[in-house]
Amino acid sequence: MVTAHAASGKKLFLHLLWKEAVLPSGPFFAFVPCRHKHKKKWATTTPRMPSTRLALQVFDMNYGVQFGSLWPSIRIGLLSEQKYGALVNNYSDAQKVTEHLEEMHAVDFIWESQNVVQDPDSVAKHDASKPNSSPETWTKPSEPQARLFPSFCTSISPNIKCYTFPKGDISLFHPARPDILGILGYYLLDAASVLPVLALNVQPDDLVLDLCAAPGGKTLALLQTGCCRKLAANDLSVSRTGRLHHVLHSYLPKELCNIVRITSWDGRKWGDLEKNTYDRVLVDVPCTNDRHSVIEEDNNMFMRMRKGERQMLPMLQLELLVAGMRAAKPGGNVVYSTCSLSQLQNEYVVERAMELLAIQYDINVQVEDLSYFRKCFQNTFSFYPDCRLGELILPHLTANFGPMYFCKLHRLN
Numbered sequence: 001m002v003t004a005h006a007a008s009g010k011k012l013f014l015h016l017l018w019k020e021a022v023l024p025s026g027p028f029f030a031f032v033p034c035r036h037k038h039k040k041k042w043a044t045t046t047p048r049m050p051s052t053r054l055a056l057q058v059f060d061m062n063y064g065v066q067f068g069s070l071w072p073s074i075r076i077g078l079l080s081e082q083k084y085g086a087l088v089n090n091y092s093d094a095q096k097v098t099e100h101l102e103e104m105h106a107v108d109f110i111w112e113s114q115n116v117v118q119d120p121d122s123v124a125k126h127d128a129s130k131p132n133s134s135p136e137t138w139t140k141p142s143e144p145q146a147r148l149f150p151s152f153c154t155s156i157s158p159n160i161k162c163y164t165f166p167k168g169d170i171s172l173f174h175p176a177r178p179d180i181l182g183i184l185g186y187y188l189l190d191a192a193s194v195l196p197v198l199a200l201n202v203q204p205d206d207l208v209l210d211l212c213a214a215p216g217g218k219t220l221a222l223l224q225t226g227c228c229r230k231l232a233a234n235d236l237s238v239s240r241t242g243r244l245h246h247v248l249h250s251y252l253p254k255e256l257c258n259i260v261r262i263t264s265w266d267g268r269k270w271g272d273l274e275k276n277t278y279d280r281v282l283v284d285v286p287c288t289n290d291r292h293s294v295i296e297e298d299n300n301m302f303m304r305m306r307k308g309e310r311q312m313l314p315m316l317q318l319e320l321l322v323a324g325m326r327a328a329k330p331g332g333n334v335v336y337s338t339c340s341l342s343q344l345q346n347e348y349v350v351e352r353a354m355e356l357l358a359i360q361y362d363i364n365v366q367v368e369d370l371s372y373f374r375k376c377f378q379n380t381f382s383f384y385p386d387c388r389l390g391e392l393i394l395p396h397l398t399a400n401f402g403p404m405y406f407c408k409l410h411r412l413n
């Protein structure tokens with residue numbers, strides 16, 4: 001049963017959500033004509049506002065306040081061509097693939113972050129002829145630096161390799177080609193999508209749940225760690241799980257597909273279906289998908305007919321996060337992520353989930369500090385410096401990745 005406290009929290013949450021998701025900016029409201037007498041004609045002749053424009057109006061109103069003087073540069077980033085990363089497929093001929101990517105002057109940003117740990121100035125002195133970043137050639141940070149960045153040393157999987165073009169370089173990757181066995185060498189994705197997976201820090205033999213997995217970029221990154229004993233990859237949408245199947249079959253050998261269980265269930269039910277089960281859970285929720293919303297009319301969350309769905313997004317996100325936390329074992333870790341800049345879909349969801357878990361399920365949760373990500377990956381991404389909980393990657397013309405919000409939660413009991 002939801003307590004009065006949780007119910008009033010939900011009410012305030014819904015009110016704030018309504019304000020953010022529904023209200024367009026002032027001028028739009030000021031000139032809405034009266035609908036009397038000729039209602040039919042009015043309805044048929046008034047031009048429809050494109051969803052992308054409505055999205056931008058809502059963002060201008062909300063993010064202008066949330067980010068202040070940073071908003072104009074984030075806005076230009078959102079409206080400009082995004083940058084990609086090439087996630088190397090360790091199940092293909094990875095050596096050949098990394099050589100090819102390095103010939104194009106792309107760099108493995110995860111490898112580069114090791115240089116930041118060892119010597120913050122060394123990235124500026126980066127030499128494109130560095131050897132391949134295979135796990136065998138991985139060098140451990142020296143003792144004093146290990147003390148400076150303690151979590152980093154134990155929490156970045158050396159097996160994940162993701163190549164990007166350096167800051168300011170807007171070159172594009174070619175689509176990956178299949179090798180002789182028909183396996184693709186790399187997967188193109190927003191490089192910021194790899195950060196939630198790195199934050200999850202999968203350990204050897206872990207049982208892993210990817211609650212909202214399709215089309216599968218993060219699932220594939222989770223599998224590159226080589227650490228999953230079993231991986232449950234779920235997505236409510238049957239058509240999108242079809243895409244997930246296709247991605248996994250194009251990138252993994254058949255034997256490995258056996259450790260993956262793909263389902264199309266409602267993730268909100270997971271807390272009841274398989275509670276206290278997983279070592280690691282990724283909750284990469286549906287969101288306003290801000291970059292997509294200002295660029296593409298297709299499948300846009302700001303379409304008129306999706307207004308109700310949009311209004312209910314933070315509630316859905318909250319339920320998915322609570323289900324993911326309940327599916328984790330006591331002592332397990334969960335990463336919550338979105339590709340939105342909205343505080344209502346990011347920090348507020350995390351805060352409400354922590355309250356609800358404590359009140360309704362007697363589960364205590366601790367937010368893990370990920371601020372070392374900011375130091376390690378500063379040469380690749382533009383981080384928002386004022387995130388209260390978790391980390392947020394901001395789109396920026398010189399490093400046009402994201403938005404990507406991620407927050408790591410540790411289940412205490």
Ligand SMILES: C[S@@+](CC[C@H](N)C(=O)[O-])C[C@H]1O[C@@H](n2cnc3c(N)ncnc32)[C@H](O)[C@@H]1O
Binds near residue numbers: 212217285287
């Ligand atoms: C941001 S996308 C996930 C992207 C994916 N993790 C990746 O990296 O490719 C969110 C996904 O949540 C799915 N979804 C929406 N409602 C859901 C629910 N109730 N349970 C599970 N999945 C849901 C959507 O179909 C969508 O594919």
